[in-house]
Amino acid sequence: MTAVSKRLTLFWLVLVAVSVLSFESSLFGTRAAGAIVIVIGLTKAWIVGREFMEIRAAPLILRALFQAWVLVLGTALLAVTYLLAA
């Protein structure tokens, strides 16, 4: 029988919970909902990368590249969503 990792299971639960949360929040249709959806999406991607792909224990270069991807994409998506929408 496979040993179950409490850590991964906990993060899995968090991921499922925030998926449901972001699903509900977008129903409000407020301007803040966009930011909530983007931030929750990227947080989920960040958790998948760090915990499941094991980037958190990887050498600095991988961690830095991944972090940069999340931050640059987040900034770009938020900027586009709020600055371009007239």
Next chain:
Amino acid sequence: MTAADNRSEALRGHIPGEPGLWVLIFGDLLVFGILFVTYAVNLATDVTMSVSQAKLDRGLGLLNTVLLLSSSWCIAHAVIAARRGSSGVRQMILAAMALGVAFVGVKVVEWGGHIGAGDTLNSSSFFTFYFMYTGIHLLHVLIGLGVLTWLATRCDTNGAWSGSPATLEGSAVFWHLVDLLWVMIFALVYLLRHAGPA
């Protein structure tokens, strides 16, 4: 911390899979980053996008998110089982595959519904994005399922991992990438709305 967690401290400084694999992972992340921003620009500047977007079944998107997250959990546990020399590796790989196949099934039903309702690849700019992005992602899912199938054949008769650790780990990283990209597609294509005073 359970016994399954103890090994993770020993992984410090370890490159998951092999170094070359990360050319593919970061290359894909980079290009999908560009695709995501392209989509967001169109969503923000083209109000017709939200009209078509409202036709998506967000519940099916959420279901697929949970399926892939769970599939990721399974393949991560296959890696843990292999590190412990346990016999549960094949079981976990097969579970991950079953969830991946379910994802494809949901996708087919979803696409079928939209096509049946007359919304196809080039019927509106939103549906172009929708079909192309989920299509490119589906190509990743199918390649991933192929890799998982091959992994399952590399377990011994007891279901323990008999190949090199890097092969299993690297394949798992690719499968997690498929999950990661879907999580972003779900957020942007299904949930993100036009932010202007519509």
Next chain:
Amino acid sequence: MRQGALRLGVFAGPIWGTLFFVALWPLMHIFPPYSPNLGAAEVAAHIRSHQTGFLVGGILLMTASAIVWPFIAVILMFLKKIERGIPLWTTVTALVFTYGQVTVFLCGLAFTMAAFRPDASNEMIRAWSDLGMFLLVIPAIPGTTQYLATGAIILQDDRPKPILPRWYGYLNIWVGILSAPGAVVGLFKMGPFAWNGIAAFWIPAVVFGVWITATQLILLSAIKRNALLDDQP
């Protein structure tokens, strides 16, 4: 080992790339590509005003497809070396390479046809030019097979010191996946998946540039290591 001859073979790659680029950019002025939405009169006017450019560019494209073979042959020798015994996927790669260069040849011929009779009707000229644009972008379809096959061969290499670096195998898979969107250009006249769009043109074009550069570098380094004479079991 004839390292000199192999090196010379590799340089057919950049020569191919240079001919290709000279044809598209300074001669035909179709890099970046014009919009598929452009009217027949505008397309025809563009081609009439660069008639000589199109005719000479057509010759360069057809020449490029004919002189690239030493480069491709060097790639195939390394793939065959990796695959040992029965080189199934090397043969697949070789066949798809051939088919891909036929589209380059026909692309040059289609643009030649577009420019050959400037007194032809606008629609006729645009139809030939459309064919040229398709032949330029749509080789992404066979290309995907070729890159995935090449990647699979390199990643199968179980020698302790691989003949070609493993990252290059993964790079091929990346290029293969990202070339695939080029397949749909026939469906769109605007947006990211049209033949001048970001997903169907710019991403495949940049990714192809990365591929051809990386390919030259890894081939030259493998030739330097004399990897074709490698005798690892």
